[in-house]
Amino acid sequence: VAKERKQGVTQRATLxxxxxxxxxxxxxxxxxxxxxxxxxxxxxxxxxxxxxxxGLGYVANANARSLLFSQTMTIGLLLPNITGVVYHDxxxxxxxxxxxxxxVLVVIDGSELGKANESFRRLVLEGRLDGLLIASGVVTDSLxxxxxxxxxxxxxxxxxxxxxxxxxxxxxxxxxxxGVEELIRVGHRRIACLAGPKDTDTARRRLLGYRAAMxxxxxxxxxxxxxxxxxxxxxxxxxMQQLLANGDRPTAVAVASLAAAIGxxxxxxxxxxxxxxxxxxxxxxxxxxxEFLHPSLSxxxxxxxxxxxxxxxxxxxxxxxxSVPTLTRVTSPRPRLVSRDSIGPPPDAN
Amino acid sequence: VAKERKQGVTQRATLxxxxxxxxxxxxxxxxxxxxxxxxxxxxxxxxxxxxxxxGLGYVANANARSLLFSQTMTIGLLLPNITGVVYHDxxxxxxxxxxxxxxVLVVIDGSELGKANESFRRLVLEGRLDGLLIASGVVTDSLxxxxxxxxxxxxxxxxxxxxxxxxxxxxxxxxxxxGVEELIRVGHRRIACLAGPKDTDTARRRLLGYRAAMxxxxxxxxxxxxxxxxxxxxxxxxxMQQLLANGDRPTAVAVASLAAAIGxxxxxxxxxxxxxxxxxxxxxxxxxxxEFLHPSLSxxxxxxxxxxxxxxxxxxxxxxxxSVPTLTRVTSPRPRLVSRDSIGPPPDAN
DNA sequence: CTGTTAGCGCCTTCAG
DNA sequence: CTGAAGGCGCTAACAG
Numbered sequence: 001v002a003k004e005r006k007q008g009v010t011q012r013a014t015l016x017x018x019x020x021x022x023x024x025x026x027x028x029x030x031x032x033x034x035x036x037x038x039x040x041x042x043x044x045x046x047x048x049x050x051x052x053x054x055g056l057g058y059v060a061n062a063n064a065r066s067l068l069f070s071q072t073m074t075i076g077l078l079l080p081n082i083t084g085v086v087y088h089d090x091x092x093x094x095x096x097x098x099x100x101x102x103x104v105l106v107v108i109d110g111s112e113l114g115k116a117n118e119s120f121r122r123l124v125l126e127g128r129l130d131g132l133l134i135a136s137g138v139v140t141d142s143l144x145x146x147x148x149x150x151x152x153x154x155x156x157x158x159x160x161x162x163x164x165x166x167x168x169x170x171x172x173x174x175x176x177x178x179g180v181e182e183l184i185r186v187g188h189r190r191i192a193c194l195a196g197p198k199d200t201d202t203a204r205r206r207l208l209g210y211r212a213a214m215x216x217x218x219x220x221x222x223x224x225x226x227x228x229x230x231x232x233x234x235x236x237x238x239x240m241q242q243l244l245a246n247g248d249r250p251t252a253v254a255v256a257s258l259a260a261a262i263g264x265x266x267x268x269x270x271x272x273x274x275x276x277x278x279x280x281x282x283x284x285x286x287x288x289x290x291e292f293l294h295p296s297l298s299x300x301x302x303x304x305x306x307x308x309x310x311x312x313x314x315x316x317x318x319x320x321x322x323s324v325p326t327l328t329r330v331t332s333p334r335p336r337l338v339s340r341d342s343i344g345p346p347p348d349a350n
Numbered sequence: 351v352a353k354e355r356k357q358g359v360t361q362r363a364t365l366x367x368x369x370x371x372x373x374x375x376x377x378x379x380x381x382x383x384x385x386x387x388x389x390x391x392x393x394x395x396x397x398x399x400x401x402x403x404x405g406l407g408y409v410a411n412a413n414a415r416s417l418l419f420s421q422t423m424t425i426g427l428l429l430p431n432i433t434g435v436v437y438h439d440x441x442x443x444x445x446x447x448x449x450x451x452x453x454v455l456v457v458i459d460g461s462e463l464g465k466a467n468e469s470f471r472r473l474v475l476e477g478r479l480d481g482l483l484i485a486s487g488v489v490t491d492s493l494x495x496x497x498x499x500x501x502x503x504x505x506x507x508x509x510x511x512x513x514x515x516x517x518x519x520x521x522x523x524x525x526x527x528x529g530v531e532e533l534i535r536v537g538h539r540r541i542a543c544l545a546g547p548k549d550t551d552t553a554r555r556r557l558l559g560y561r562a563a564m565x566x567x568x569x570x571x572x573x574x575x576x577x578x579x580x581x582x583x584x585x586x587x588x589x590m591q592q593l594l595a596n597g598d599r600p601t602a603v604a605v606a607s608l609a610a611a612i613g614x615x616x617x618x619x620x621x622x623x624x625x626x627x628x629x630x631x632x633x634x635x636x637x638x639x640x641e642f643l644h645p646s647l648s649x650x651x652x653x654x655x656x657x658x659x660x661x662x663x664x665x666x667x668x669x670x671x672x673s674v675p676t677l678t679r680v681t682s683p684r685p686r687l688v689s690r691d692s693i694g695p696p697p698d699a700n
Numbered sequence: 701c702t703g704t705t706a707g708c709g710c711c712t713t714c715a716g
Numbered sequence: 717c718t719g720a721a722g723g724c725g726c727t728a729a730c731a732g
Contacts, residue, residue: 011501012477012500012501014724014725014726015725015726015727016725024702024703025702025703025704026703026725026726026727027702027703027704027705027726027727027728028701028702028703030726030727030728031702031727034727036727039701039702040701041701041702042701042702045701045702057499057500059471059475059476059477059500060476060725060726061417061476061477061724061725061726062472062476062477062478063413063416063417063422063477063478063724063725063726064417064708064724064725064726064727065725065726065727066413066416066708067411067413067414067417067707067708067709067710067724067725067726068707068708068725068726068727068728069708069726069727070708070709072413072478073472074472074473074478076456081438088431088461091459092459092461095459095469099468104469104472104473104478105459105469106426106456106457106458106473107456107457107458107459108456108457109441109442109445109455109457111438111442118449119445119454119455121409122412122423122424122454123424123454123456125409126409126410126411126412127362127409127411127412127413128412128413128422128424128454128478149407150362150407150409151361151362232638233638233639233641233642234638236642237642259639262639262642262643263642265642265644266641266642266643266644266646269644288582288583288584289583289609289612289639291583291616292583292586292587292612292613292615292616293612293616293643293644294615294616294619294643294644296616364708364709364710365709365710365711366709374718374719375718375719375720376709376710376711376719377710377711377712377718377719377720378717378718378719380710380711380712381711381718384711386711389717389718390717391717391718392717392718395717395718410709410710411708411709411710413708413709413710414708414709414710414711414724415709415710415711416724417708417709417710417723417724417725417726418709418710418711418712418723418724419710419711419724420724
């Protein structure tokens with residue numbers, strides 16, 4: 001355990017040295033540099049102080065402030081898999097909202113639960129972070145409980161948790177329904193669903209959208225039409241293989257994630273099933289790569305920037321002591337169907 | 351500008367309250383809880399203090415420590431595009447190395463330069479971070495200069511910068527050479543290169559590997575055999591289209607990034623060119639998605655975990671006041687060819 | 701208009 | 717074996 005005390009080589013300017021050079025008290029310097037409007041400082045000294053501070057490249061030490069205010073003005077975004085394509089927009093949205101409220105955003109990789117807990121401990125329990133945005137996947141009650149037990153605040157992204165903590169969700173149901181409706185519109189009737197992990201709230205909501213669309217069109221959902229697998233490529237591959245092994249093969253598939261759709265496409269290629277001639281499909285969530293697959297993949301673009309933005313602004317409210325609703329839905333802009341080449345009419349259409 | 355002073359609702363335990371309950375001085379509590387071995391505390395009081403601390407869930411406040419030591423024990427990893435597939439292993443490696451030295455790692459999204467500078471300002475200049483790992487792309491001299499001018503330290507990942515700052519690079523040249531050698535081994539002679547942005551050091555090194563392999567085999571590199579484009583899918587698409595428009599179309603292509611290879615595959619599909627029957631290709635860098643493309647993509651797996659790990663341990667050395675070499679190569683484990691279906695014999699072979 | 705004072709939570713001499 | 721005192725850099729009363 002390295003416990004050695006280390007010192008930065010270059011010393012940064014402090015209020016003290018500026019005060020000394022300007023021949024005033026540190027408090028005066030503080031007032032000037034913060035533009036404290038409750039007290040007036042003479043133009044002359046103000047100018048002198050500002051010049052010296054600028055010359056020294058003075059920036060206030062965040063740690064001193066944090067100590068004083070019990071508040072660091074930084075929040076963390078905990079992601080289960082930092083390189084997932086869908087997270088980029090969430091990050092951008094969160095960062096924008098953070099900046100609007102003078103917070104800094106840092107991202108924490110929680111790809112392994114043990115690591116997540118370790119980083120979490122250092123960052124939240126030791127007071128480096130005022131609050132945490134927790135993306136679905138790594139959320140556990142013990143984690144969230146620990147966060148709030150340490151006077152930090154948290155907001156859950158895209159996952160509902162027993163109503164004890166604030167969570168923000170996208171309208172998975174509407175998005176999935178939109179895609180299935182398109183499949184129905186072009187003539188499909190035997191439509192299957194690659195639904196994601198059975199025990200996740202996200203997958204459950206997407207499945208609801210699928211079922212809603214099927215029900216509205218009075219289409220049957222066979223017992224083997226819904227397959228639960230992981231959200232990644234391997235999951236899509238496995239799930240598609242199961243669907244293709246069925247007696248009455250579906251003519252179209254609604255896939256609950258982009259990565260799984262890539263796997264599903266591969267599974268089709270592997271057995272010579274053509275997309276969209278033999279089977280149509282679309283993926284939930286959009287990303288640039290969809291354009292470049294073979295065939296290019298029709299997708300549902302969700303308001304992820306807004307999701308990240310909303311979650312962050314709620315967290316900021318929480319940090320301001322305001323209360324926020326337990327569940328917030330981000331419904332605007334609406335989910336959008338991005339039509340590419342993976343959806344066509346069913347093979348038996350004529 | 352929100353400047354209101356906010357207070358956490360729950361107050362965290364401090365040395366003071368533990369001391370009070372234990373009927374001792376705060377300094378004694380501090381000694382016990384830090385396991386200070388330079389001074390002995392009686393078993394009885396030690397036990398009492400530890401019990402109370404545990405009961406209160408005491409964790410030392412990082413901000414108070416930071417203020418005292420001018421050191422936060424956290425380092426940042428600045429990524430140009432946080433969701434790039436190659437970054438995941440780098441992040442994991444960096445995190446592992448950070449933990450080994452009792453540092454915490456946070457990731458910063460630098461996808462937009464303006465944002466990067468803003469986050470950077472808040473995090474580095476205000477002293478929230480002891481040092482910064484800067485991944486290629488966003489590196490500018492003004493940024494790095496500003497970092498060290500503020501008594502933070504930085505290490506550049508996979509990009510050399512005029513010898514003024516420490517940088518760590520993977521062996522791009524060896525990796526690219528390995529792939530091209532495989533193309534040559536199966537019989538290709540007209541081999542092109544989609545080389546990435548012309549002005550980046552990374553692309554330049556990969557191109558060197560391509561040229562080295564060609565030279566070793568005494569194969570000519572035509573003037574139109576090397577195309578510079580961006581590293582993303584669109585870049586690969588554009589570049590491949592240029593190559594296919596050439597008079598003597600190459601029979602194989604070395605692609606300097608995975609995303610560009612996906613774009614290149616798409617460009618081939620678009621004009622009915624089959625991979626690998628008509629054109630073979632491989633991509634620099636490996637990721638799970640390569641397995642699920644059509645055809646599955648042969649790739650070069652690079653030691654990215656080790657890259658992140660090495661860069662971080664160098665940064666820690668720097669923070670300890672040690673000096674480190676300006677340029678460090680991560681050459682172990684060696685680049686590895688992951689053979690899949692996108693490489694085959696040239697069409698004119700028999 | 702400006703200085704004095706006190707303290708955020710922690711650690712480290714130096715005395716007992 | 718333990719306590720007292722001082723200070724990291726900053727800000728917010730309260731005095732002048």
